[in-house]
Amino acid sequence: MSSVVHVAIHSSQFPEQVRRDLEESIRTRRVNHKFHYDSVKQTQKWLALHQAYSPSRTDDNCAATYDLSFEGAARHIDQAAVHLIGLGCGGGQKDTRLLRLLTENGKLVSYTPSDVSSAMVLVARETAVAVVPQTKCYPLVCDLASATDLAEVIDQQGKAEDARLITFFGMVPNFEPGSILPRLAAVLRPKDWLLFSANLAPGSDYLAGVRKILPLYDNELTREWLITFLLDLGVERTDGELKFTIEDDPAGSGLKRVAAYFHFNRDREVGLDQERFVFKQGEAIRLFFSYRHTPERVKKLLGQVGIEVEEQWVANSEEEGVFLCRKL
Template sequence: MWLAVHRAHSLSRTNAAVQSIYDRAFDESLGQAAGEAVCLVGLGCGGGQKDTRYLAKLKSIHSTIDYVPCDVSQAMTRVARDAATAVLPLERIHPLVCDLANAPDLGQLLDTIVSPQTKRVFTFFGMIPNLEPDVILPRLAALLREGDQLLLSANLAPGDDYWRSVGVVLPQYDNAETSDWLLSFLVGLGVSSSAGQLRFGIEEVDGLLRIVADFEFSETLQLSIGGESVEFAAGRTLRLFFSYRHTEKILANRLGRHSLSIVVSQIAPSAEEGVFRVVRA
């Protein structure tokens, strides 16, 4: 269901100008690469479409390439692995299922997959919006070794008025495909989608704006989840989704708090998405 949302609403799929900022970022990063061997680690790889495009370019300058498609969803790592087989042999692809917010030993684990001498290129596409910055950014900073690269992308708030511009992009979230995807979580627990209402909105957290989706129960429900009984009282809300929106300046400030700095930016003409090459300051 998420792949359907992505196909219908991700600008990287629906807008050629946005696709081209990824290609520009990949081309620019190749100029930084050195050595025979490289490992692309796709953090939150999703379906792996962007990583696969990047792998095809890396192939032009590296003779040995490994790929670690890493995601909290096992299904996504499989989709990404299958996509990457268009470019790499299966034995060079090492799917990894992990929750990045709870994996302080990810660096050690990667060293068991590829040699610690191998330079790594980390992609972190579309992930900044869905994780708490103070949790994930120190992790990213700790992962980077000298010679490694990090490319990350963020959905941006276009325009000078931060609140207004987040309102402009709200329909990319408040739509039928996204609602079906979010409600599938509750439906899977046995809750009828008519047991309440899904509401999208915008909220501010520590100077950052994020789009949120909350389900408000219209009737009191008793659910059995993993053998535990949980009551949702009528009127109670359950947070199903949040997605932070940054401006380039706000993103640079947030990264800076964790010793990460943007060295090259590729911003879409619509100013709604950017790809950034980031180093540890």
């Protein structure tokens, strides 16, 4: 195995853009979620959290639900070569299981693991090269939220004649639906397939379902992961308290989300190079949010941007669903 890995870095993650995004996060008191994956330390904390609390790790039926979706997607692909594009690849475990299945079905596979975190992209690549030749793996560091030319960038990955299967696993909860879904739709070509997962609120009572899953967020591992951002800025643990709440989508979609806010109990000044920022006693900064959906809400949101759900698989717990989609 080569000791050198070539990683493409999109301009959305160039230092000057990252600096602007960080300043915006502090000024608005609304942290861009990408800053929770910014360092190797944060990536490792997230991977530990994911391993401990993600239903795809802790629930055998949920893992099997993903496997069923992989088989469903594979059935639809006739071409001999498949380019798998993992948007928000995370650690790459799900993508690698899908790549392995495609390989076992006789497909020639290539892979673009894409994430906002270079550390995460490298973890995904390392996982996938057990299945994909190194020469067919094209790691891409990119901020999906701000990369306005994402469709063109993705078109440059792999071969134009290959079938394209795009995965978007665990991503939609952490973006405002009105901003990320149009961008996702712009990436899709008419013949592409999309495997899209969503965290769901179980049961027939939507609010009760959101309340039921709150412990998946309000726990020590999540708290440690989220507060790392503030600690790295120079905030002290004793400067305030991290609280989780359930709130409505401010855009009025009818969705609800779990949100985490750090409430300051005293003034704290932090520095970013030569610039100083002051958090006043009584202020709060939003560190995180995660939307919860239902299958019906997923179909409606995707339909609004011209994406049609063709098949769906929902775990027995009703806490997670996978949707196979195409562009209308």
